[in-house]
Each structure stands twice: as C-alpha cells, then as structure tokens.
Amino acid sequence: MSSFQAPKGTYDILPADAATVLAVREAIAAPLRRSGYGYIETPVFEDVNLFSRGVGESTDIVSKEMFTLTKRGSEELALRPEGTASVLRAALQANLHRTGNLPVKLWYSGSQYRYERPQKGRYRQFWQVGAEAIGAEDPALDAELIILADDAYRSLGLRNFRILLNSLGDKQCRPVYRAALQDFLSGLDLDADTVRRAELNPLRVLDRQARVGAGATGRRADAGRLPVRGLQGLPRAGPRAAHGGRVSFEDDTKLVRGLDYYTRTTFEFVHDGLGAQSAVGGGGRYDGLSEMIGGPSLPSVGWALGVDRTVLALEAEGVVLTAPGATDVFAVPLGEEARRVLFGAVTGLRREGIRADFAYGGKGLKAAMKAADRSGARFALVAGERDLAEGLVQLKDLTNGDQTPVALDALVATLKEKLK
RNA sequence: GUGGGUGUAGCUCAGCUGGCAGAGCACUGGGUUGUGAUCCCAGGUGUCGCGGGUUCGAGCCCCGUCACUCACCCCA
Structure with missing residues (x-):
C-alpha cells in the first residue's frame, strides 16, 4: 500500500464497479440523446460569484460547502457544486439562446464538489448527469424532463423511487x-x-x-x-396536466430545494436505499436565474440526477446490471517461438474486433492457464512447438474443457463463428 | 462544525476477567516436465492504525492522536 490514499470524501471507481457506473451514466443519457438534447461540457471550476449569485448566498451550498481556489492570493474560483449555473453561463456566453431555436436543450455529465462531512450517499466529489431546457415557459417541458428521468430510472430496472412535486411560486x-x-x-x-x-x-x-x-x-x-x-x-398543475398521467407524482408541499434559483415547479426523485439521504435526483424551473447572472429573461427548467446515489439505489433494490466479460480469448504460449506467433495472433484477433488478451510475464503453463481462467475468457488459445510445426493452435473452451486443434490461418473465422 | 461505531493477514472477520498470533477465502509452489476451474500436500500470510502510560507481562486496561464509517445538518 502506498502512503497516500484518496482524499476524504472521495473514492476510486475500480474495474469491478466501473461497468455499473458507466451503465448508469449511459442509461440516463440515452433518453436525452433521443429527445433533442445536445451534449455540453463546462469547466470544473468557475468564478466563485457565478455560484454565490446563481445558487444563492444564503444556501448551505454556497455559505459553507464550496471548495474555493485561490488565484494569485485572492479567492476567485470555486469547484462547481452543481451544474446548472455553469451550463447557463456557457449558453449565454456562446449566445446559444440567440443563434438557435428556443428552448436550447442541453445535457451534461460530470463531477461536482461540495465540502461536506462524508457519509453514505454523500461525498465531496460526486457525479451528476443533468439536463436543461433553456428559454421557454411551456409546462410540457417540465413534463418532458420528468418523463425522461423516469424513463432513465426504469430502464435501469429501478422501481422503488417516488417523485415529489411542489411549486415554489413566482x-x-x-x-x-x-x-x-x-x-x-x-x-x-x-x-x-x-x-x-x-x-x-x-x-x-x-x-x-x-x-x-x-x-x-x-x-x-x-x-x-x-x-x-x-x-x-400556481402552475404546479402545469406539468401534471401536460404529462398525461404517464408517471405518478406525490404532492409534497414541504419540498423546498436548497438552491435559491428555483421557481414554480420543483421536483425531487427520492429513494429509501441511500442511508440517511433520500434524493437520487431533483430539479425544477429557474425562470429568474439568467437575469441573476446578467443575462436576459430566459425561463428554464432542468434537473440533475446523482450517478453515485443511483448506483446505491440499484444495490438497495438488488438490481445487478449484467456486465459482459472483458475478454473472449486468452492466449497461452509454450516457449519463445510460440510467444511470437501467439502475440501476433492476439493482435490480429483484436483488429478483427475479438477481445483478446495474452499471458504476459513469462508464466509457466499452469499459471498461464489460471490467468486465462481468471480473465473470464470463453476460450484459451494454447500453442507450443508441436502445434506450430503443423500450423495449428489448440482452442480450449474453458466452460467445458473441450479442446480442438484449429489451423492458425483459420483462427479468426473459427472464433467469429464460435463467439456469435 | 457536533455526536456514535470501528481499526488484527491481500479480503471478510474471530480473539473470553490481561498470559506464546488465529479461521475461511485469496495467494505461491508441488502432486501432473503441454492445460485452468475441482481434489490432495506444503508454505510467506502480521510494525495487532500510530504515540505514550499502567503492569512481571498489553491485540485486550488508561490517555492522546490519526484514519475509516454511520448519523446530525444539508443535498445528488
């Protein structure tokens, strides 16, 4: 172990868990991509005033949870604690609201930072996928966004979440x-x-x-x-009327979100598998935010869904996203000549789109076979002098132990057939 | 910022009122000089978080400290 560890409140996403995390991000993004939302990336840090004016001076997020950065001795920058203010700032800066049709529909995926005491479901660096529809006052947009989030969760197999809805007035x-x-x-x-x-x-x-x-x-x-x-x-009834009964809400007149820019429609997706936390995602209208940061009037609506918390919610419900094995074929050479030939064969397989790996490190046969087993590969590719003399390799099906000789130049075709 | 819990092998954890460092899994080698997963045999598995104190003797008791974790608060 090194003498360093991940900073407090952060964690590493290791290969064993990465498939789930990537699948969650993808599942949230997919409905947005097919609904006219364009992808946007913004810096992870911004002028600190963007957040104090946008998110609100009185919020906990701004008053005590911001990671501020010093630039030449004065505090001017902060790691973003949320995504909406940055996305709107970028849209205004690039005049997206003037060069395209309104609403400007954008989505993003990235890490956010809040200086808090970590606990289950609450970290100092966490991931959100978010969506914003900027510059239109149509309640159908509120409904669209709620439906897209609902679709995303359901496509992951998540069931035990609820949608709370309220209005904060205008x-x-x-x-x-x-x-x-x-x-x-x-x-x-x-x-x-x-x-x-x-x-x-x-x-x-x-x-x-x-x-x-x-x-x-x-x-x-x-x-x-x-x-x-x-x-x-107030127009709390808007999204309800527009959504046509496709998702079910719970009215929660106590729902008041911790960001000052919300107006009228606010909603939160809650789940009870997150320890003491409850929100897996949330959002609402922010009709006045643009003006607060120096832009024109652009009534807008958006949400952000927490990737980390969605993963926890899936775990709580026992949903396991099936991850395909990382490797189809694992090559095990016997001797130096075989190493050269099989290394070339592996490269060839990869170029044909077959996932292949190799017994590196000069392992003995037994250890190399063990590595093949652990790789999760369906087939081991074994060859030594005897095989090569005949232009053959041994293809062993690791699921049942059956081994068949295959001509080296027929390998790609044979594997493509067997892996179909 | 405040409070609770936990720190022992790579991992999950036992360890009694203070008396010689433990189990399972994993790992390495061998049983099989060209075959994994199963089986058998042999074997590292260790500053017991760190520092001090009490004691003939501390993994265990006391003080301090650090880390992790859960909760308050707040939110994704």
Missing part, C-alpha cells in the same frame, strides 16, 4: 408568501438554526427540517401547523 406571489411565512415563524419558539434560516430563506424552514419547541431538543415541526398552502393556485 416573482409575484413568492415575496408575499415569504413575508407571511416569516411573520408566522417569528411567532414560534424555534431553535437557533431555524431562526437564522427563517431570516435568510424562510421557505427552507418548510423542508421538514424545522424544529418547533425548545431549541435542539424540540420536536420536528408538524407540517399541518405551517401555512404551506400559501402558494396554491
């Missing part, structure tokens, strides 16, 4: 409701954290975290006691 009604809520909360005996939150962002108090009563020992607030219906009559 420019007109939110300030009114916010003031009313603040007024209501000021009359309650709340713990110190909640008092602070009620000042900065009272809506977040609704998000089932509030403790009412004496400080930290207080009990969780009963939702029925909070004026959660203050935002009724």
Whole structure:
C-alpha cells in the first residue's frame, strides 16, 4: 500500500464497479440523446460569484460547502457544486439562446464538489448527469424532463423511487408568501438554526427540517401547523396536466430545494436505499436565474440526477446490471517461438474486433492457464512447438474443457463463428 | 462544525476477567516436465492504525492522536 490514499470524501471507481457506473451514466443519457438534447461540457471550476449569485448566498451550498481556489492570493474560483449555473453561463456566453431555436436543450455529465462531512450517499466529489431546457415557459417541458428521468430510472430496472412535486411560486406571489411565512415563524419558539434560516430563506424552514419547541431538543415541526398552502393556485398543475398521467407524482408541499434559483415547479426523485439521504435526483424551473447572472429573461427548467446515489439505489433494490466479460480469448504460449506467433495472433484477433488478451510475464503453463481462467475468457488459445510445426493452435473452451486443434490461418473465422 | 461505531493477514472477520498470533477465502509452489476451474500436500500470510502510560507481562486496561464509517445538518 502506498502512503497516500484518496482524499476524504472521495473514492476510486475500480474495474469491478466501473461497468455499473458507466451503465448508469449511459442509461440516463440515452433518453436525452433521443429527445433533442445536445451534449455540453463546462469547466470544473468557475468564478466563485457565478455560484454565490446563481445558487444563492444564503444556501448551505454556497455559505459553507464550496471548495474555493485561490488565484494569485485572492479567492476567485470555486469547484462547481452543481451544474446548472455553469451550463447557463456557457449558453449565454456562446449566445446559444440567440443563434438557435428556443428552448436550447442541453445535457451534461460530470463531477461536482461540495465540502461536506462524508457519509453514505454523500461525498465531496460526486457525479451528476443533468439536463436543461433553456428559454421557454411551456409546462410540457417540465413534463418532458420528468418523463425522461423516469424513463432513465426504469430502464435501469429501478422501481422503488417516488417523485415529489411542489411549486415554489413566482416573482409575484413568492415575496408575499415569504413575508407571511416569516411573520408566522417569528411567532414560534424555534431553535437557533431555524431562526437564522427563517431570516435568510424562510421557505427552507418548510423542508421538514424545522424544529418547533425548545431549541435542539424540540420536536420536528408538524407540517399541518405551517401555512404551506400559501402558494396554491400556481402552475404546479402545469406539468401534471401536460404529462398525461404517464408517471405518478406525490404532492409534497414541504419540498423546498436548497438552491435559491428555483421557481414554480420543483421536483425531487427520492429513494429509501441511500442511508440517511433520500434524493437520487431533483430539479425544477429557474425562470429568474439568467437575469441573476446578467443575462436576459430566459425561463428554464432542468434537473440533475446523482450517478453515485443511483448506483446505491440499484444495490438497495438488488438490481445487478449484467456486465459482459472483458475478454473472449486468452492466449497461452509454450516457449519463445510460440510467444511470437501467439502475440501476433492476439493482435490480429483484436483488429478483427475479438477481445483478446495474452499471458504476459513469462508464466509457466499452469499459471498461464489460471490467468486465462481468471480473465473470464470463453476460450484459451494454447500453442507450443508441436502445434506450430503443423500450423495449428489448440482452442480450449474453458466452460467445458473441450479442446480442438484449429489451423492458425483459420483462427479468426473459427472464433467469429464460435463467439456469435 | 457536533455526536456514535470501528481499526488484527491481500479480503471478510474471530480473539473470553490481561498470559506464546488465529479461521475461511485469496495467494505461491508441488502432486501432473503441454492445460485452468475441482481434489490432495506444503508454505510467506502480521510494525495487532500510530504515540505514550499502567503492569512481571498489553491485540485486550488508561490517555492522546490519526484514519475509516454511520448519523446530525444539508443535498445528488
């Protein structure tokens, strides 16, 4: 073991788990690719102000969870804690909203960073696949995105997730409701954290975290006691009407996401196999974000799904994504002449699209056969002087031990037939 | 930032009120000089996280420290 280890809150994706991770990323991306979303990549770090203005100064993400970078002595950059602000910034910078049709539909896949105490399902570096539909106010877009996420999860075999839906109000009604809520909360005996939150962002108090009563020992607030219906009559019904009943929602008037840019439609995909965490993905409308970062009015909607948490959810449900073996044929040479010939044969097989590997390191026959077995290959290709003298190689089926001689120049055709 | 749990072989873990370092799997070699997976035999498996203390004697008790992990908080 080296004297170094992965930094706190990070982990390595090793070959044994990589197939699942890649399959999850692909499963989320596939519905987007066939629905008109274009792929975009942005830098992993941005001007720190993009996030403090976009995500919101009052959010935990910005106030205490950002990895900031110093550039020549002053803090100016931060590792991205989420993807939406960067994607919108890139779209505005490249004038995608002026050069193409609206909405501009984009998807991304990448790592995000938050400086938090790690625990199950929560890491300092984690992966999201996200989608954004920028510059249109059509509730059908909200519905489209929810359906695409639902399709992605179902294509993976995930079943026990739920979709929570709420509205956070718009420019007109939110300030009114916010003031009313603040007024209501000021009359309650709340713990110190909640008092602070009620000042900065009272809506977040609704998000089932509030403790009412004496400080930290207080009990969780009963939702029925909070004026959660203050935002009724807003376009929460939009995505519901547009989606045509294809996925089932649960109304959750306490759902308030931890990013300030959300307006109106908000939703979260939750799963109970993630330890103390519950969200595998979430999103919503962010009609005002563009203006917050200096752009024109571009009402938009988007989501991000957590790759790491989706993997945990699959594990919790016992879903195993079948990974094909990495190798079809494993070559085992006997002697120097055979090494030269079989190495060439392996190269030839690979160029024909057959997955092939070789017993490197000068192993003895027994060890080389063991390596062939462990490689997961269906066939071992064995040859020594006796075979080569006749232009043959021995092809051994490792599933049943049957071994047949094959002419060296008929190898490709024979294997293509057997591997069909 | 706060609290709980755990650190013993490559991996999963036993180890009793303090008395000689353990099991299974994995690994290496041999049984088979040209055959894996099965079977048999032999064998490394180790700063017991690290540092100090108590004791004739510490994996075990005490103090400190680090790491991992789970939870609070928050979110993907």
